[in-house]
Amino acid sequence: MEVERDTVAVGEFEFECGESIPELEIAYEAYGEFTGENAVLVCHALTGSSHVAGHRTEGTSGQARAWWDDIVGPGKAIDTTEYYVVCANVPGSCYGTTGPASENPETGEPYGTDFPAVTVGDWTEAQRRLLDELGIPHLHAVVGGSVGGMNALDWVKRHPDHVERVVPIAAAARLDPQCLALDAVARRAITTDDDWQGGEYYGTDAKPTDGLALARQIGHIMYLSKASMDQKFGRRAAGRDAMRTFPVDPAGTFFPYRDVESYLDYQAEKFVERFDANAYLYLTRSMDNYDLAAGFEDDADAISAFEGEALLMSFTGDWHFTTEQSEQVAEAFREVGGPVAHHVIESDHGHDAFLVEPEKVGPPLSDFLEEGVDGTAITDTAEDDETESQFAPVHTSLFS
């Protein structure tokens, strides 16, 4: 598979908060061949990168490492022999696009916390600028999971005439207060780490790795479900080789170091090597702040100018972005009257499911890109209501 991997400078960029940076650089990857009508923009999740598929780059891990390779590629659900697939790292992140860890050209030092506040709207506008540079006026589809699904919804809101089809997966119009609270605690874990140093830790010997590790662990728990954690770890102790990576007092060693702890510690340790703490602050705030209805009367009003087709996908075990939240978005599309389907996937995996269950995500996604909501692998909750509700006429008639 041909991969285009580049960073383009798009000039001065004004953020939604009103502040500007003199030069925004955007790291992106693109796969396949552009024919004028076949561009698919993939929006990455919170800690993702532009490296969505293809050869796994040396030294990358987690979502920096070809994070959707099961879905994007030749003959895969987002088929790179048919579509020209573009994925760009978002502003505020730390995978090549300008963010807090990048050098401020005016000072020659990293921006640090002088970097402007970033919103999901800024992500969309940065992607728009990149696509302009690449000569892509129009998108066949925008696809994104998690906060990437919010990003996809934002495209429909901001550029309704330039998107044919949208696929928000495990997404929502806005986070609920429970998730806002957990994200807020995660940020406090970073900012109370003495090594955070008010965000100006670049170039010093210390980095807020403990705080970032804790933040990641809170996030990680949000991505899993009770059921998947039960199956994966239970309450069992970790293997004898497992090493505690966090300080523990003597009494603590009386109790087992559990498998679930060992897993979270190991994952966090890998994460702090690949991700920047300030970027984590900035991007979780982008996510928390996103509200599809902002500036409009309600969700339906926000997407009312969109005349394309929408496929919502959600997972029954997901408590971070719930099926109910996707259903609300589907309702908004229904209200507006465009073709829409909400495909609910039964899964014990939590929010993670959009990454770890490609065999369930792939078929409806592939069909939708080809045929729209009439694709054969696609189910819709609106149809479920008619056929399965116990209050439907067909059942009532049994009693009448």
Added chain:
Amino acid sequence: MEVERDTVAVGEFEFECGESIPELEIAYEAYGEFTGENAVLVCHALTGSSHVAGHRTEGTSGQARAWWDDIVGPGKAIDTTEYYVVCANVPGSCYGTTGPASENPETGEPYGTDFPAVTVGDWTEAQRRLLDELGIPHLHAVVGGSVGGMNALDWVKRHPDHVERVVPIAAAARLDPQCLALDAVARRAITTDDDWQGGEYYGTDAKPTDGLALARQIGHIMYLSKASMDQKFGRRAAGRDAMRTFPVDPAGTFFPYRDVESYLDYQAEKFVERFDANAYLYLTRSMDNYDLAAGFEDDADAISAFEGEALLMSFTGDWHFTTEQSEQVAEAFREVGGPVAHHVIESDHGHDAFLVEPEKVGPPLSDFLEEGVDGTAITDTAEDDETESQFAPVHTSLFS
């Protein structure tokens, strides 16, 4: 109401871990008059104290402050004109019973992290020692919520012949891995706080208040439900008077300080004034480690010697100690064959419900203490199965 408030020294105490302390002091409160057959032991939750009811003591807050005054008192569900109600602070805590913050008589310094590891079994044995001191051989009932409900179950397991009735409320035979993980992250927040100083912060200028605050916030989120957080806070910004108590970088101020954050920050600030960080480490480990079946074949085997009656209560909105977990405990009691009821309370409140919905908890509790499982206000899931299941004969017959 007459309140007996005292601390008794019960001599040397050997913990389950094998280590001893030369003198265990136990702080307790008792209400009502002991008649020989009317003692009710109330077991407090994680951060509770012996001060369960009565005049609110000056300078106390949260669960240190007459935490079940709506339930315990003259004419209330646990009627102190009928029952002699005893509540003792558990070993490892910081409300009068010996714990990490207490002075080690051998050194004249606080124990700190030299304090032995503490288990729920140690709590039970300490309570047993206290009751021996008070001349109470036999309990009419043991009642407890949350980990206090685990403590109550432990009584049935360890002293089956000395308990007539048991009421584990919003409890479980063991925590699930999701909650274990969140507790583990909470402990890491404390032990990675530089001010924790390996647990030897007593008498120094610094205390790990940031770490303890984060730990509490994680716990607090576990006690609430999505629905209650939605209703209570939504996504709205905090009032203009709300002050941020955690550090934030300049870009963070572009985004609202939300009501849900302000609430958690305020609660955490109060909590760190009243609770000891090491005690939080010790007691969460007691809870995480508890397993009713430990040392037995399974839960039913562990309680098989109990011939009294059991009332389980659980709340539909509780994701910390779920209704399913209480049902598993009820199944174990059913297997053993004793009278048992599992009373499920519909509530949008989460785990908190056992504290904040006394009007729902009171009637079945009161009836059970008087009449056992035949009390009129008590429902049972076993009966629900028969009358409500769509597969039950009464419904099927409509179609036959």
